[in-house]
Amino acid sequence: MFRRILAAVDGSTHAMVALEKAVEFQRLTGAELYLLCVYKHHSLFEASLSMVRSKEPPIPDQALSEHARDVVEYAKEHATQLGASGVRGFVKGGKPSKTIVKFAKQHDVDLIVVGSRGSDSDRDGMVLGSVSQRVASMAKCPTLVV
Template sequence: MFKRILVAVDGSKASLKALDKAIELQKLMVGTEIVILCVYKHHSLFEASLSMGRPVDIDIPDKALSEYAKGVVNHAKDLAKEHGATKVRGFVKGGRPSKVIVKFAQDKEADLIVVGSRGTHSDKDGMLLGSVSHRVASMAKCPTLVV
């Protein structure tokens, strides 16, 4: 039924539960691929310039955030393989998480998006769901499973 499942991870418990659910689904469907995505928030030069301490060389935190996101993806891939996942790929992107997840799902032709109900930076905007999972579920063109 699903050939490609996109799992958005951020290192939170909820996102790792979403990964577990994607692994369960993969085991039920031969040939299904799990695509893991971690999105870090891109910081502009303007945002970096607003800091109280202004170093001579403005260093945008994107590099550090990208490295952290790579670690999150690698950890998720290792966990997936430990739990029996077979076809697993991982990606890191910068930008607004909900928009990037939806666009990435379209670009990779994902049949299903699996997200955690609350991530590491949840707020009240999403009411009962985290704001990212709420926006992804409302914007995605493919089915979205919120775990």
């Protein structure tokens, strides 16, 4: 049925519920389970516009990448506690919807599982359309929106 399942995680409640469904599918099918956290790339120009200044400004992509790694590690631990095996985690920078779809294509993913909403603080998703809607419309494989 499924050989490779991709669960997009961002640390939100919705993403964790989606991860639980992805683990259920993995346990039923024996598929490989990939976890992907995508962080939005920020240019140095965007960072320079910030109202918050510190003595040593961190590189925004570095901080975001580190946070994304933490999210993936937490998701891997949670998936393993739920009975998943052989879980692989990935972190990518870019536009979330495009990056998720591109990753799925590159890794020959059979099923993408995403939360119905992203980051718990993301209010724009209700007005502009969410990452999950864009992934579902662009993906060449089935997409489960949880």
